[in-house]
Amino acid sequence: xxxxxxxxxxxxxxxxxxxxxxxxxxxxxxxxxxxxxxxxxxxxxxxxxxxxxxxxxxxxxxxxxxxxxxxxxxxxxxxxxxxxxxxxxxxxxxxxxxxxxxxxxxxxxxxxxxxxxxxxxxxxxxxxxxxxxxxxxxxxxxxxxxxxxxxxxxxxxxxxxxxxxxxxxxxxxxxxxxxxxxxxxxxxxxxxxxxxxxxxxxxxxxxxxxxxxxxxxxxxxxxxxxxxxxxxxxxxxxxxxxxxxxxxxxxxxxxxxxxxxxxxxxxxxxxxxxxxxxxxxxxxxxxxxxxxxxxxxxxxxxxxxxxxxxxxxxxxxxxxxxxxxxxxxxxx
Amino acid sequence: xxxxxxxxxxxxxxxxxxxxxxxxxxxxxxxxxxxxxxxxxxxxxxxxxxxxxxxxxxxxxxxxxxxxxxxxxxxxxxxxxxxxxxxxxxxxxxxxxxxxxxxxxxxxxxxxxxxxxxxxxxxxxxxxxxxxxxxxxxxxxxxxxxxxxxxxxxxxxxxxxxxxxxxxxxxxxxxxxxxxxxxxxxxxxxxxxxxxxxxxxxxxxxxxxxxxxxxxxxxxxxxxxxxxxxxxxxxxxxxxxxxxxxxxxxxxxxxxxxxxxxxxxxxxxxxxxxxxxxxxxxxxxxxxxxxxxxxxxxxxxxxxxxxxxxxxxxxxxxxxxxxxxxxxxxxx
Numbered sequence: 166x167x168x169x170x171x172x173x174x175x176x177x178x179x180x181x182x183x184x185x186x187x188x189x190x191x192x193x194x195x196x197x198x199x200x201x202x203x204x205x206x207x208x209x210x211x212x213x214x215x216x217x218x219x220x221x222x223x224x225x226x227x228x229x230x231x232x233x234x235x236x237x238x239x240x241x242x243x244x245x246x247x248x249x250x251x252x253x254x255x256x257x258x259x260x261x262x263x264x265x266x267x268x269x270x271x272x273x274x275x276x277x278x279x280x281x282x283x284x285x286x287x288x289x290x291x292x293x294x295x296x297x298x299x300x301x302x303x304x305x306x307x308x309x310x311x312x313x314x315x316x317x318x319x320x321x322x323x324x325x326x327x328x329x330x331x332x333x334x335x336x337x338x339x340x341x342x343x344x345x346x347x348x349x350x351x352x353x354x355x356x357x358x359x360x361x362x363x364x365x366x367x368x369x370x371x372x373x374x375x376x377x378x379x380x381x382x383x384x385x386x387x388x389x390x391x392x393x394x395x396x397x398x399x400x401x402x403x404x405x406x407x408x409x410x411x412x413x414x415x416x417x418x419x420x421x422x423x424x425x426x427x428x429x430x431x432x433x434x435x436x437x438x439x440x441x442x443x444x445x446x447x448x449x450x451x452x453x454x455x456x457x458x459x460x461x462x463x464x465x466x467x468x469x470x471x472x473x474x475x476x477x478x479x480x481x482x483x484x485x486x487x488x489x490x491x492x493x494x495x496x497x
Numbered sequence: 498x499x500x501x502x503x504x505x506x507x508x509x510x511x512x513x514x515x516x517x518x519x520x521x522x523x524x525x526x527x528x529x530x531x532x533x534x535x536x537x538x539x540x541x542x543x544x545x546x547x548x549x550x551x552x553x554x555x556x557x558x559x560x561x562x563x564x565x566x567x568x569x570x571x572x573x574x575x576x577x578x579x580x581x582x583x584x585x586x587x588x589x590x591x592x593x594x595x596x597x598x599x600x601x602x603x604x605x606x607x608x609x610x611x612x613x614x615x616x617x618x619x620x621x622x623x624x625x626x627x628x629x630x631x632x633x634x635x636x637x638x639x640x641x642x643x644x645x646x647x648x649x650x651x652x653x654x655x656x657x658x659x660x661x662x663x664x665x666x667x668x669x670x671x672x673x674x675x676x677x678x679x680x681x682x683x684x685x686x687x688x689x690x691x692x693x694x695x696x697x698x699x700x701x702x703x704x705x706x707x708x709x710x711x712x713x714x715x716x717x718x719x720x721x722x723x724x725x726x727x728x729x730x731x732x733x734x735x736x737x738x739x740x741x742x743x744x745x746x747x748x749x750x751x752x753x754x755x756x757x758x759x760x761x762x763x764x765x766x767x768x769x770x771x772x773x774x775x776x777x778x779x780x781x782x783x784x785x786x787x788x789x790x791x792x793x794x795x796x797x798x799x800x801x802x803x804x805x806x807x808x809x810x811x812x813x814x815x816x817x818x819x820x821x822x823x824x825x826x827x828x829x
Contacts, residue, residue: 414749416746417723417748419747422763425763426764426769427762428760430761431754431759432758
C-alpha cells in the first residue's frame, strides 16, 4: 500500500530547477512512524545541493527534497512523545526529516516528531528545526561551548549563523562572526554578535588572534579555510566543519594542530541513524525549545514562498540574497 | 638562590649524543613546588627529539631532558596530595615533568606529584607515569573509549602501545594493533591485543574495515597515515594524533571525514598549563593507578641503564631495538 500526496518532484536529474509540484506516492507507514500533513517546509542549502545531484538521501529515504517541516499529525499510528505520552491525530508538530519535506504529506520517525515551541506559528516552527538540531548537535554535543568560550561562526548572516549567534550568547559565550557585507554584519550585531569581521576587508585570523583565539569554530567553508581556521584557534580549540562551500580537500598541518592541541570534526545530521537523531532531537527539545519560548532565540524568516515556487526559493538562496530562512508554504 | 645537582647536560646543541653527567644548577623552589631526589627516570621518544633540537621545553622550564621520574621527596615545601593531606620529606613519589628528569634532583609542581602505585618499585613507577597520563588524557579525556569500542594503536610494540592495549582492554574495548614484526605482534598478543596487523604484510585499512572500523585510533605516525586512518575509522570515530614520525603535513579529505562524521585531534602533554596537568594527573591516579595495583596493567621495562649512559639509551630507542621502556638509574 502507499500514500498519495502532492510534492515537489525533480523531473530532470540534470536540471536542478526542474522542480514541479505534482502528485506522487509515498511508502505506507511502518510501526514507529507517523503521517504528518505539512503546512510549511524549511529550505536549506543542503536542499539546493540535492537538486544539483550532490547530496543524495540516505538509503531507503524518499527522493523528495526537504529536511524540516511543520504541520499537523494525520495518523499518529501509535507514536509517543519523548515523555511517553501518545501523539494524537491533529497535534501540531515540527519535524526533522531525512527528506520529504517539500510535500503535502510526509512520513516521520517517532524520534523526529517535536512539539511546536509555545508561541510559534507553524511557519516559524518549520524554520528552526534543522538549524536548532544542527547547532545543538555541533556546538554542544560535538564541541562543548560553555560560559566563557569564544565561538566563531563563518557566514554569520545565514540561517545557521543567526541562530548560532543567539544560541551561543544564551550559553554565555563570546560570539565572533564573519560575513561578506556590512549589512549582514549589522544583522549579526542585532542578534548579539560581539566580534564582527568583514572577510573582504579583514583577515579573520588576525582578528581572532587579537581576541585570544576561538575555542570553537563552526565552519561551512571546508578546505579553503582549513589552515586559517587552525591559525584562528585558541589552545584546545575545536573546529566543527558542517559544509564544504570552499572545497573538499585541503592540506592539514598536523604540527600546527598539535601546537594548539586542536580538534577537527566534520559532521552532518542527515545520515545519522534513527537512535542518534532521536537523541539529538530530544536534547534539542529539552535545551533549545525553552530558549525559543522565552525569546532568547528568535526565528528569522526572510520570506515565505508558495511551495510551487521551490525552484525560485533555491535560486534566491544560491544567489546569496537571503538573510535568515526561506520557508515554503504548502497549505493556504 | 639555586639548587646544585648532577644532571645529564647536553654540551653541544648540534650533537644529540653529547649527553654528559655533570654538576649544574636548578632554580630554587617556588611555592607549590617540591624538590624530589630522583632514583629512576623514564626515557621517552620525545627526549630523543629534544636532544635533536626538535622539542624544546616550555618557557621557564629547565633544559635538562626527562619527562618522568620516581624518587623521594627531599623538600616537600608545603605541597599537598590530591586528597589534601601533606606530602612529607621522605615520601616516595612518581612525577610527571615538563623536563628535568635526567638528574639527581628535580623541581616538581604540586599537581604532578603522584604516589607510587602499591607494589611498584621506583624503577617501575618511573616507567609508567608519562605513558599512563598520555593514554588516559588521550583515549579517555579526548576520545572516550568505552565498553564495546574498537581501538587501534599504531606501533603496538612500543611503550604507548603495550600500556594502551592493557588500558583499553581493562576499559572493555576490542584492541587492534599495527607493528612491523611478528615478534612485536606476539608481545601485543600477550598483553591482550585482539587484532594483530603486520603493516609490512597487510593493509591496516582493509583489516579494520573487516572488523567494522576503529572507533578510536591512537596515532604516532601523522601525515603518512592521515588519509588511511580516516578510511579505517568507524562512523563517529576519533583519530588522536600524538606523534608525527611519518611527517607533519598531509592532505585532508574533509568530504571523507564528513562521511564518517569523524574527528581528528592532535595533542600533547608537555605544553599544557599546570591546572590542566594537575587535572590529568588527578584522573590518572584515580582511574589508572588501581589498574596497575590490581595487575590489570603491568609495567614493561625492557632494560635499566645507568643515567650516565643516557646517550646509549637514546640510541637504542631510535634503533628500534626496544620493546617496552628504558629506565635510567640515577641512585644505586
